[in-house]
Each structure stands twice: as C-alpha cells, then as structure tokens.
Amino acid sequence: MFEHRAGYPVAITSPDDEGLKAGMEWCIQHMEDGDHVTVWTHLKGNLSHNDLLEQFVTRHSDVDHVTARGGAYMRGSGPALMAWADQNDISEFTRGNANRIRALCVVSWDEDRLRPWVAEVQPEMLGDTAAWDEPMPRLDPVVEEAMKSMTLTMNHNNTISAGYEKDEVVSALLALHDAGYHLDGSALAGWVIAHGWLGRNPARLEKYVEDINRGVRPRVRRMFRGDYIDYLRTRSDNRRDR
Structure with a gap:
C-alpha cells in the first residue's frame, strides 16, 4: 500500500561527469522503440553550464530539453533525466508527465534536500555514491x-x-x-x-x-x-x- 507508486524505474546519480555519463547511459538503456530521452533543467541557460549534458542534448535527435520555467512538459514517452533537481522539482515534474515517464534519473545537487526522498524511494544509485553512505533519516x-x-x-x-x-x-x-x-x-x-x-x-x-x-x-x-x-x-x- 505504501511502497513507491511511480510504476517505473528510478535512479539517482552524482553531479560529476562520471555520474552524468552513468545517468545518460541508464536512460538510454531504458528507452523503447519510438522513445525520446527528456533532459530537465530549471532554466534554459542551465544546460550550457555543463558541456557533457549540453552535447547530449544538441547532438542527438531523440533527446529533448525541457525547463521548469517553460512548463517542463515531455513531448512523448521515454526516460527522463532531471539535472540538479530537488524533491519538490521531482513532484512538479512527475505530476505533469506521469503517463509519459518510462524511467526517471535524478542528477543530485543538494544531497540534504534529496535525502528524505532517497530514503523512501530507495532509487538505484549511479556514479559516486559516497554522499548516501550515512544513514538515511526515517520518520517517527x-x-x-x-x-x-x-x-x-x-x-x-x-x-x-x-x-x-x-x-x-x-x-x-x-x-x-x-x-x-x-x-x-x-x-x-x-x-x-x-x-x-x-x-x-x-x-x-x-x-x-x-x-x-x-x-x-x-x-x-x-x-x-x-x-x-x-x-x-x-x-x-x-x-x-x-
């Protein structure tokens, strides 16, 4: 009754290049025929702050970029890579795209802001997992x-x-x-x-x-x-x- 109810695979990855590469590869592995990978960032300009992620979007026709400021609606079904999101960003994005998300990978930013969500969802961990080594908080x-x-x-x-x-x-x-x-x-x-x-x-x-x-x-x-x-x-x- 109270397990994670998304119904699709979930992962979290570190914000370094190793983590980004692992997250992108993970999303590609979860694609099906006709899918696009959707990359989410807060703002359009955030994409240019990381060459690896920008190249992933600009060099592939089956990779789309959406922003929270622009409504963040996916154009079709497929995996999503949320770059530098917190747990409230995840809530907003998944509400608008619940029927389109094939798999969800979150690129961490502030681990403290994600730790409660990670403790409950227990996503697959990619890249450098050291940030999650300390015990996760649990509710009374x-x-x-x-x-x-x-x-x-x-x-x-x-x-x-x-x-x-x-x-x-x-x-x-x-x-x-x-x-x-x-x-x-x-x-x-x-x-x-x-x-x-x-x-x-x-x-x-x-x-x-x-x-x-x-x-x-x-x-x-x-x-x-x-x-x-x-x-x-x-x-x-x-x-x-x-």
Whole structure:
C-alpha cells in the first residue's frame, strides 16, 4: 500500500561527469522503440553550464530539453533525466508527465534536500555514491502513521491549501506538534512525494510545517478529536507487533 507508486524505474546519480555519463547511459538503456530521452533543467541557460549534458542534448535527435520555467512538459514517452533537481522539482515534474515517464534519473545537487526522498524511494544509485553512505533519516513511527492516514483519505487532485484536504493535513500536523512530536518539513515532503503526492502539495506541506514550528497555527474549520494521537500510537504499536 505504501511502497513507491511511480510504476517505473528510478535512479539517482552524482553531479560529476562520471555520474552524468552513468545517468545518460541508464536512460538510454531504458528507452523503447519510438522513445525520446527528456533532459530537465530549471532554466534554459542551465544546460550550457555543463558541456557533457549540453552535447547530449544538441547532438542527438531523440533527446529533448525541457525547463521548469517553460512548463517542463515531455513531448512523448521515454526516460527522463532531471539535472540538479530537488524533491519538490521531482513532484512538479512527475505530476505533469506521469503517463509519459518510462524511467526517471535524478542528477543530485543538494544531497540534504534529496535525502528524505532517497530514503523512501530507495532509487538505484549511479556514479559516486559516497554522499548516501550515512544513514538515511526515517520518520517517527507515530508521525509516519499520520502521513499514511492523510495520504489515504485526501483527494490528490485537490490542493491542500483549502477545504477538506487542508483540514486533514493541518489538523494532523497541529495534533502531532502539540503532542511534542518533532516535525521536519523536508523529511515529510520527501515521504509524501515517495508515496504518491504530486504537484505543489509537498511544498505546501513543508510550508505548513515551517509555519507551525515557528508558532503559527494555520486556520482550519475543524480539529481532530483529543484521542487522535492515541489512535496513531495504537496503530503504530499494532504494526510493529505483526
């Protein structure tokens, strides 16, 4: 139920030339007849900052370049190579191209911003893997139960900025915070991206956590019952006893 739900292979590679070469080769290996490889960068100018990647795009007719600024829509099906992306970039890109992505390789940039996503997705690691040698962060079991519950009950086509979805998310976060549980916005965003949240909702979740941690209490129409945390603890204990 809560495994990575993308349905296609996922890899991560280091930002050096060795990693880029490994990522490009990995994408080529996952091509099927008629596919194009799509290279993603934030801006058009980012491509010229790396000769190897620029040549990969300009010298091959079956390699396309898209940018976040330009909407990042793939022209057809095939593997995608996201160069220097963070986990919220991944969420935005995969939402718009969920039916076109054959395989996804992410070129790392800031490992700390990707570590929560890597911990949950456990992608194939290419190039220099030393950055991932230290233990990956894991959510507190009770916090994870709350994430599982909201993931099951919300409509993922809706924004969490309003309505039922906002009530569900903010009420859970406030209950966890008030009960003394540590909330790490980046870790929670990485977890939800790995478990099917797409578009801007992971970034909105991260912003709610940031606000709550500095004392802001976002408005909701209703709060969870007082025994909500006990319910989560019971679920966590039962899962551990299985």
